[in-house]
Amino acid sequence: MKTSETLTEKEITPEFVEKERKRRNLRESLTGYAMISPWLLGFFGLIIGPMIYSFILSFTDYDMLSAPQWTGFSNYVELFTNDPRFIQSLQATFTFVVIAIPLKLAFSLFLALLFNTGRKGSGIFTTIYYVPSIIGGSVAISVVWRQMFGRDGAVNTILDAWGLDTISFFGNSSAAMSILVILIVWQFGAPMIIFLAGLRQIPDDLYEAASVDGAGIVRKFIKVTIPMLTPIIFFNLVMETINGFMTFTQAFLITGGGPRDSTLFYAVYLYEVAFEFLNMGYASAMAWILLVIIGAFTLLIFKSSTFWVHYD
Template sequence: MRKDKMGLLFIAPWLLGLCIFKLYPFIASFILSFTKYDIIGTPEFIGLQNYIKLFTQDKVFLKSLFVTLRYVVISVPINLVVALLVAMVMNSKMKGISIFRTVYYIPSILGGNIAIMVLWKFLFSNTGLVNQIVSSLGGSPISWFSSEYGTLFVIAILHVWQFGSAMLIFLAALKEVPQELYEAAEMDGASKFKRFLNITIPSISPIIFFNLVMGLIGSLQEFNAPYMLTKGGPLKTTYFIGLYIYDNAYRLFNMGYASALSWVLFMIILILTALVFKSSSYWVFYSDEGGK
């Protein structure tokens, strides 16, 4: 009993934080989603009206959901591919490779802070470095923040740029692949591409699955980049669902409706994640189970 009490004492700060900052808001948002609540006054119970309005009248929600899903389709696969390719380079035997690993991880530490957003706006401005490179190659400067696809591309590239965490996880997985498999395949005359396709990919498929799920969940909740770079513009072409929830909650003070939006987003994340888990039985290989 004494050991149990000591254990509870040590994890008490974490439990307290979980209850206050995670569990309580989770339950409260579900209750508020059935109310009309402006933060200042008392919540007024209105049943399913928020959800009915959301699915039958709110065209902005559908547009923001479409924008978010399109961003996910663009950014998540590219992020996975770039992270894996860089991890394979980092896995090679090169001088000073530890320095390169640190440098490639720095963007993930910096994340979406204000300084990075200012830098990104400067890089993709009409006279920024990116347009200078385009001009030097004979092209015309691009108004990145004035077109639908340009702004979404800039936000997606920013997400891809922060590939450090996925890269390190891939790197750890690559180091666990038995070298004997590569040696045997090489003796059989298998090319590098075939070794990559038939040995590397199946061996690290659980890690690909993990990074895919984490990338999917993170991208569906994207907020910092569109908020700081475009504010949802131009013409709401980068108006992610996270921005829509924020505007309803803290600009329009419609906390009940924002809570309903949050729960719909939660269910979308849950469904898409479940579909990825369902598909994993066809392409994820666990060596300890002896099959797929």
Template sequence: MATPTAVDNTRPALRRRAGGPLVSPQKRRSHRRENLAGYGFLAPWLIGFFGLTLGPMLISLYLAFTRYNLFTDPRWIGFDNFIRMFTDDPNYMQSVGITLVYVLVGTPIKLAAALGIAMLLNYKDRGTGFFRSAFYAPSLIGASVSVAIVWRAMFQGNGPVDRGLSFFGIELGSWVANVDLVVPMLIILAVWQFGAPMVIFLAGLKQVPMELYEAANVDGAGPFRKFWSVTLPMLSPVIFFNLLLETINAFQIFASAFIISNGSGGPAGMTNYYTVYLYKRAFADLQMGYASAMAWALLIVVAIIAVILFKTSKGWVHYGGDSR
């Protein structure tokens, strides 16, 4: 009869991970320390996300269903704020219409300008770096208060723009006070700051293989045909990226419209863009519950637009190695 072998207790006990190899206690402790270190580095971001982003979002979601003026306790009113937005607030519908015009007109023009300038700068020559920096500079400034003040001074009556047009016999007066011109003025400001999408387009153009243009030359394709059949398909992922970002940014226009109109939303409410009107409802009229409902309506609309863009992108965005 065979005697049982002695158990070697000097070797550390090994545990098997679910579906994985045997792991010693030392390795488990090492993995635990690595995880703790990782969470430690993530802690500032996690605290900021839960304390400054997710927490306020959940609070505003609750306030969207209440009547709240910042000084009294919120009172639950259900969907009354949302019903009021679409049925009993003409100023709200005006702000929606103005914002949609700004997004649908300004965003395509801005992207077209960015792509056009990027194609002009997509070559190696003396001075190219200077021009790239010069065209990108307005985007570095951003939608700041100083830019809005300068822009308002330029387009006011007897300003540089008015005097320049008067030299050619065009009398338009103050764009800031003109109902028909104040929206185009803000669209021009947005288009002027095309530097960020331009740089992204430049990076995309650098990735287009020259062999494709050479093959197009052999086939006798002209400049327009090469642009339509080579450049645009190869740039489609970059176009989609810029379109998504610029559309979302356009819905958030605030500083330029607020400063140019001195916070009044004039003339005739034509600078009462969605975020400007939301701000006035929240902090001028102290209707924080109504403003919270407006914020969530904007979030839902932007999310729907993003989903639509992602769904439709399957038909026109072509990635490298795509079999379509």
């Protein structure tokens, strides 16, 4: 085949150029698709396909032994009208997210501000504070929590030594919720690092200008730091909220959803329905409700962001 370099001038007509351009675009497209093909396969085969299947399953009764039975909306109706454990799981999850996530973000922002004061050694301390974020979701830490907060565990020993009443962490609803909140807040290192990176991007001249105008530390914080940081606050809020809704391992292992379902988080109940009761249709309906809830929350944060997130 002739290539453009070997053509004589006569042969380079506008039609030829156009054809050549199209041919190149097609080749470029094909190369592009070849390169993203692993992801395309995964996206359609492991995400979109399964999502469609799960949507259909959510209108059926399916126990994996016999073929799925079409039951219309009955899974959804059942969930909201006749399943107190489902309502309880919603309540527990919301309580958890609403308490744990703001606390976690407050901690991470506070420490990021502290480390941004430019004192020596902040690198070592940020690293130390980041360690729990890495291992906090592990089974090992769940083992530790179970022992530390046990009847005769480390925490009760300390309370006792200080002359305080010991607490039955696994027998008391709010205490059980608290130890899970503590575990999540303990992992504030990752959002803290993101806040710190954001703080370091705020230009110094903004602070200098504020100083010239006679602003003190508090005023600078309210008028410069917070507005400049809102995109990062927004990002952390979205990510942490979504992760909060999906909390599974810790509740499953530490409290097992108890006592009396007080920490039966959504993901834990969904796991039980799907893989212990083998109620796949019902679990699919729950998965779609979770997607809608998370979507609604994310949308709410996005919509509200126009009022409080400041972009340059």
